[in-house]
Amino acid sequence: MTEKKIFTKILVGVDDSADSQLAFKYAIKRARLEDAELYIVSVLESDDRSVYEALSKDFIHGERAQLVEHVNEYVQQAHEAGVENVFPVIAEGDPGKEIVNTVIPSIKPEVLIVGSLAKKGPKKYLGSQAAYMAKYAPISVLVVR
Numbered sequence: 001m002t003e004k005k006i007f008t009k010i011l012v013g014v015d016d017s018a019d020s021q022l023a024f025k026y027a028i029k030r031a032r033l034e035d036a037e038l039y040i041v042s043v044l045e046s047d048d049r050s051v052y053e054a055l056s057k058d059f060i061h062g063e064r065a066q067l068v069e070h071v072n073e074y075v076q077q078a079h080e081a082g083v084e085n086v087f088p089v090i091a092e093g094d095p096g097k098e099i100v101n102t103v104i105p106s107i108k109p110e111v112l113i114v115g116s117l118a119k120k121g122p123k124k125y126l127g128s129q130a131a132y133m134a135k136y137a138p139i140s141v142l143v144v145r
Contacts, residue, residue, distance in 0.1 A: 007031075011039045011089075011109035013099060013133075014074055019115025023144040024074060027113045028081045037085040039107050040074045042067055043095040064090070096129030100136045113142045 012027035014020050024040075031038040044067050071088040078086040089107070091098040104112065114130050134141040 005034050005036065007034045007036045007110045009037045009039065009107060009109040010034070011041060011099075011104065011107060011112045013095070013112065013114040014040055014042050014071070015115075017115050017117055019117045019144060021115070023113045023115040023142075024077075026142075026144055028078050028083055030113070031078070031083045031086075032081070035084075037087065038078055038083050039087045039089050039103075039109060040071055040078065041089040041091060041099060041103050042071045042074075043098050044090065044092040045095065064092075094129075096132035096136070099129075100133055100138075104137060104139060109139060111140045111142060112137055113144060116143045116145045 007030065010027055010031050012024055014024050027038060027040075030036070044064055068088070068090055071090060075086045075088050089103055091103055093102075099112070112133060114133060116130050130141075130143045134143055
């Protein structure tokens with residue numbers, strides 16, 4: 001008897017918080033188990049910038065390049081852990097709204113996996129948005145603690 005896959009596409013939100021790391025590890029395990037595609041999303045928040053930074057194309061380009069590099073490190077870790085089909089996703093704006101309104105409709109995953117707590121300090125990417133995504137996402141959301 002062959003088992004039917006539950007998930008063919010898994011979306012995981014990442015930042016550097018401890019809960020996000022746990023969510024990422026869980027997503028890797030689940031993607032391996034299901035032989036699912038794994039999409040790793042991180043969001044460049046625009047509200048953390050000063051007016052001068054927002055007007056500087058060099059600043060925005062540099063900040064985005066750093067985020068792309070960071071997400072690609074997650075992609076490499078997933079490959080090393082045995083997940084074959086891994087895809088980076090970079091978005092910009094409010095994390096919860098961007099993931100719910102843009103990323104999910106574009107990728108069409110069956111589940112979103114996120115951490116429950118934000119990083120401490122001025123740059124918090126996903127954790128503070130977990131409740132929003134759980135409430136408004138059109139798919140199942142797994143919040144990892």
